[in-house]
Amino acid sequence: DGGITQSPKYLFRKEGQNVTLSCEQNLNHDAMYWYRQDPGQGLRLIYYSQIVNDFQKGDIAEGYSVSREKKESFPLTVTSAQKNPTAFYLCASSIGLNWLAGPVVPETQYFGPGTRLLVL
Amino acid sequence: GQQVMQIPQYQHVQEGEDFTTYCNSSTTLSNIQWYKQRPGGHPVFLIQLVKSGEVKKQKRLTFQFGEAKKNSSLHITATQTTDVGTYFCAGFDRGSTLGRLYFGRGTQLTVWP
Numbered sequence: 001d002g003g004i005t006q007s008p009k010y011l012f013r014k015e016g017q018n019v020t021l022s023c024e025q026n027l028n029h030d031a032m033y034w035y036r037q038d039p040g041q042g043l044r045l046i047y048y049s050q051i052v053n054d055f056q057k058g059d060i061a062e063g064y065s066v067s068r069e070k071k072e073s074f075p076l077t078v079t080s081a082q083k084n085p086t087a088f089y090l091c092a093s094s095i096g097l098n099w100l101a102g103p104v105v106p107e108t109q110y111f112g113p114g115t116r117l118l119v120l
Numbered sequence: 121g122q123q124v125m126q127i128p129q130y131q132h133v134q135e136g137e138d139f140t141t142y143c144n145s146s147t148t149l150s151n152i153q154w155y156k157q158r159p160g161g162h163p164v165f166l167i168q169l170v171k172s173g174e175v176k177k178q179k180r181l182t183f184q185f186g187e188a189k190k191n192s193s194l195h196i197t198a199t200q201t202t203d204v205g206t207y208f209c210a211g212f213d214r215g216s217t218l219g220r221l222y223f224g225r226g227t228q229l230t231v232w233p
Contacts, residue, residue: 033220040129042208042225043163058220090162108153109210109221111162 006091006112014120021076021115023091030096032074037088089115124211126224134232139196141227143209150214152185152192158205199231
């Protein structure tokens, strides 16, 4: 069954603790993304990766770190430097930029079910 | 920098009424995508518009891309309770940083039976 999975569904973080959110996809997609969602804020991009071993900062990367060692995995670490981490975190993947279709058009993003992070 | 503004933030309608959400970009977009997120769920892709002035329909949903490719709208005719959720637009500008979409803040639709 193909798709994108995130774990855990709920995660609790203590003060000063780093936590890692998992994101795995078996869609053979090149591109992966991490978004943070707060009520009324929409989707804010944290980090994204177009290819293995490469990633770029999004709009709110401070206090977060990522790695992309495998095509199917893009874990997000919320570090102790992120002072307000309580939010809903969404991972997404897409085939990647469709360079062969003439004008460059990004493909559909497929979202995982999300992880809710709460601070104790 | 690139910005995609979406209005209204909230919309409450009686079942059977129409609903429209609007997106505006500060720059010309290469394409725009629309997503729907049900309460407690994750965003799901609805449609992508690429051409200037393009209009696409999905049953009661009508999507438009402006002639200047700087604005877009989603119109739902005769809303149903199943339409409840948050609708996001997401624009792509190939002249900006590669590979990322710029999401609007979304419009949260509530439908009263």
